[in-house]
Amino acid sequence: MSFLSLEALLALLLGSLYGAVFGAIPGLTATLAISLAIPILLFLGPDTALAALIGISATAIFAGDIGSVLVRMPGTPASAAYTEELHEVARQRSPAFALGISAFPSAIGSLVGLGFLVVGSLGLVALARQFSSFEFFWLVLLGIVSGILAVPSVLKGAIAFGLGMLLATIGYDPALGNPRFTFGQPSLLGGINFLVALIAFFGVSEVLHHLLHRSHQASHGAPPFRMGRVFGDYFLEANKLCWKERFSLLRASVLGTFVGFLPGAGSDIAAWISSNLRRMRRGRPEQVALDGSSANNAAVAGAWIPAMALGLPGDTLTAILLGMFLALGITPGPELFNKHGSLVVQIYLAFFLVSAIIMPLGGYLSALIVQSLLRIPIRVLMGAVLGLCVVGAYAVNNNPFDLFLLAILGALGFALRQGGFPLGLVVLGMVLGPLLEQHFMVSMIKTHWNLWSFFERPLALVLAFLNLAMVVGVLGLRRGWWAALRLPPEERA
Amino acid sequence: MSSQPAWERAVALLAVALGALALFLSRSLPQMEGGYPGPALFPSLLGLLLLLSGLGLLWQRRRARGRLQGGEGRVVLALLGLALAPLLLEWVGLSLTASIYTLVGTLLLGVRPAAALTTGGVVALLVYLVFQRFLGVQG
Numbered sequence: 001m002s003f004l005s006l007e008a009l010l011a012l013l014l015g016s017l018y019g020a021v022f023g024a025i026p027g028l029t030a031t032l033a034i035s036l037a038i039p040i041l042l043f044l045g046p047d048t049a050l051a052a053l054i055g056i057s058a059t060a061i062f063a064g065d066i067g068s069v070l071v072r073m074p075g076t077p078a079s080a081a082y083t084e085e086l087h088e089v090a091r092q093r094s095p096a097f098a099l100g101i102s103a104f105p106s107a108i109g110s111l112v113g114l115g116f117l118v119v120g121s122l123g124l125v126a127l128a129r130q131f132s133s134f135e136f137f138w139l140v141l142l143g144i145v146s147g148i149l150a151v152p153s154v155l156k157g158a159i160a161f162g163l164g165m166l167l168a169t170i171g172y173d174p175a176l177g178n179p180r181f182t183f184g185q186p187s188l189l190g191g192i193n194f195l196v197a198l199i200a201f202f203g204v205s206e207v208l209h210h211l212l213h214r215s216h217q218a219s220h221g222a223p224p225f226r227m228g229r230v231f232g233d234y235f236l237e238a239n240k241l242c243w244k245e246r247f248s249l250l251r252a253s254v255l256g257t258f259v260g261f262l263p264g265a266g267s268d269i270a271a272w273i274s275s276n277l278r279r280m281r282r283g284r285p286e287q288v289a290l291d292g293s294s295a296n297n298a299a300v301a302g303a304w305i306p307a308m309a310l311g312l313p314g315d316t317l318t319a320i321l322l323g324m325f326l327a328l329g330i331t332p333g334p335e336l337f338n339k340h341g342s343l344v345v346q347i348y349l350a351f352f353l354v355s356a357i358i359m360p361l362g363g364y365l366s367a368l369i370v371q372s373l374l375r376i377p378i379r380v381l382m383g384a385v386l387g388l389c390v391v392g393a394y395a396v397n398n399n400p401f402d403l404f405l406l407a408i409l410g411a412l413g414f415a416l417r418q419g420g421f422p423l424g425l426v427v428l429g430m431v432l433g434p435l436l437e438q439h440f441m442v443s444m445i446k447t448h449w450n451l452w453s454f455f456e457r458p459l460a461l462v463l464a465f466l467n468l469a470m471v472v473g474v475l476g477l478r479r480g481w482w483a484a485l486r487l488p489p490e491e492r493a
Numbered sequence: 494m495s496s497q498p499a500w501e502r503a504v505a506l507l508a509v510a511l512g513a514l515a516l517f518l519s520r521s522l523p524q525m526e527g528g529y530p531g532p533a534l535f536p537s538l539l540g541l542l543l544l545l546s547g548l549g550l551l552w553q554r555r556r557a558r559g560r561l562q563g564g565e566g567r568v569v570l571a572l573l574g575l576a577l578a579p580l581l582l583e584w585v586g587l588s589l590t591a592s593i594y595t596l597v598g599t600l601l602l603g604v605r606p607a608a609a610l611t612t613g614g615v616v617a618l619l620v621y622l623v624f625q626r627f628l629g630v631q632g
Contacts, residue, residue: 043628155553156501158546159508166515166539173532176525180532181518204575207598211571212564214603380612383599386571387591387616390578394587395630400579407575414568415507419500437535449529 008051011044012350015055016358020366022056023063024075025373028381030060031202031424034320036385038195038327039392046328046343051350053324057317058110058354061267061300063366065102065293069095078267078299082275082292085285093233093286096364100238101286102293103363105249108242109294110355112253113260113301117308118348120261124309125337133446134454137439138463140432143312145467146262147432149474151422160421163412164429165436167192174434175441187401194323194430196393196402197409201426203389204410205417210382212418234364241286248278248287249294256295260302266315270299297359301351308332308344311435316424319431498559505550512543567601587625587632592617 015037022033033056041049064076068083069090079086090098131139148157170181171191182188242249252274259270274295278288303314304321311333313319325332330340337344393406416423447453455461515536522533530537574597581590596613600606624630 039630040623040628153550155546155550158542159504159550162539162543162546163508163511166511166536166543169515169536169539173535176532178523178532180522180536181515208568208571211567211598211601212562214564214567377604379602379604380599380608383595383602383604383609383612384616386598387593387595387613387620390575390594391587391591391620391624391630394578394582394632395624395628398631400582403578403582404576406578407572410575411572412507415500415504418496419504420497421501421504433535433539440535444529 005047007044007048008346008350009353011048011052012055012353013358015052016059016354016362017055017366017369018052019056019058019060020063020066020362021369021373022075023060024066024070024366025378025381028075029202029206030057030076031198031316031320032206032385033060034317034324035198035202036388036392038198038324039395041324042195042327042396046330047346049324049328050343050347053321054347054350055354055358057321058297058300058351059359059362059366061296062103062106062110062293062359062363064296065106065289066099066363066366069098069102076267078271078296079293081268081271081296082289085275086289086293088285089289093237097233097237098289099363100234101241101290103234103360104238104242105252105290105294106297106363107355107359108249109253109256109296109298110301110351110359112250112294113257113298114348114351114355116254116257116261116298117301117304117351120305121309121344122337124305125334128310128334130459131334132457132460133439133442134457134460135463137436137443137454138460138467139310139312140436140439142463142467142470143306143428144432144436145470146474147425147428149470149478151425153420156419156421157425160416160423160425161429163416164426165433166429167197167409167426168430168433169437174438175445185401187399192405192409192430193396193402195327195396196405197430198320198323198427199389199393199396200406200409201413201423203385203392204406205413205423207382207386207389208410208414209417210379212414214379242290245287245290249290252278252291252295253298256298257302259295260299260314261305262314266303266317267296267299270302271296297355304351308336308347309334311336313428313431316427319424319427322431323427495559496562498554498557499561500559501554501557502551505547505554508543508547509551512540512545512547515540516544571598571601582632587630588617588621590632591620 018037019030019033022028023030034053037052037056041052061076061078064074064079065086067075068079068086072083072087074080074083086098086102089101144161148154148161151157171189172179179189255274256270259273260266271292275288275292278291303318306312306314307318307322311322313322322332330336389406390403393402394400396402413423416426443453455464519533519537519540523531525531578590581593592613595616596609599609599612
């Protein structure tokens, strides 16, 4: 079966619609959408599952704008950067026009990002073919260091990463095959299932968060609204504006791709930078929204470049996707391009279909569905999410023991979330931890524990220097910001 | 007063405890030939990282004040309920288990009983059709 099969195209379409609906409803996130979909996707085979995953991840960020247009509430953090402007456009011109200036720039940003994804991933793979375990060790360490340094509190980042990596040490160790921390429980020999952890961290902790802050809001308060002159506003007027702002859109898309490519950054940072740059140039609301929406969607494709080429997740979403790749028996990185070349082409194709066709045409359809769903109180949706989390965690392995893990990891995720710890880093730690250990142990075993061997190959030396430069540079930058902000020491953590 | 500092301290304490536990348990893991560190190396380093980061955070937040918000009882109740899921699954099957958790979840979230029952019914039907009939999940 290929991505051009009926099943895969249907999965792509349904995945996109599902991602769009989740992305659009405030409180339901892209990560939650994928966490709940995984137990179903596991049964569908790699081609169909990956098609659906690409559909979900590519449209969920764009769909965050639908919540902004309809109820002035961003569906995802990536849309928060220009919610005010987009909602103002919806009120002053029409919701259809506002959705148009969100959908088409999103599609353009995603297509530009796809261009960079094709060129960038192929280039990086060519480079990665020269890598041995030494270079991969430094590369994984770079992902970890940049992830910790990217969050406001280094200590919180270190704890989140440390917990994720410690969770990943449970079970057989990746280098020698010794069981660790299993406490005699056979279900733990294979380690904590990444997908169960994902459902617990993003599904259960979300429900528990709503239980703690039980809102008395009956609904999202969506006002009844008529879409009005849909064709004229959504297609013609929005496209006219996009053509007029074509160079600015291109600039924002390139910027978004670059930010998405950086480890630890992501769609929301891309959107904030891009829309703030436009505000600084006294841009009109529609121009700010255009730049923000193209940048955050370009960042989605940008984050896929290191994920596909090197097996290094740039953000939470790609960490989840990489976990899913592994669960489907596919190892991302150079091996993906060597052994599954046709799959790589199909991933590019699926990205193209979502960006060029589904995003612009599905935008309007998604908005209609979301408008109906927004009338359902979030409390009802969260209750259903709890039930589906239980089913999802059990369905992954048909193992009741996973439900105990769901409760324990759900409690951990909830506590981390309440304390303002970055949950995404726990997931990144679970993905990167075993890779770091594996490359370190392999390097050490083949050189009889000669630590200098990490600095003997030129590429390894360059990557080691990059790690050092990253630590010195970011810490220096942060010190400068703190001084500029004149924050008290307690706030600088 | 925000509850975040209280949770920060709780997680920092947890990090210290888990770090110390990892260090302690790593000592019983085997070494490699020639006395080189083996499977114990990585968990020991992580234990140390967690221990030091946790202590660092506790020190940084020593003056921060915060208190719990009062909804924690509902959270504990939900977590205890989740721990019973394996038993419930054995007794009533998958779709009814999902329905019960949806019902309890919506009720705890303050939804009216009639709406909670309807939601539970919809979820049970969805789980039966999608997971049990279409995907063949046992339970």
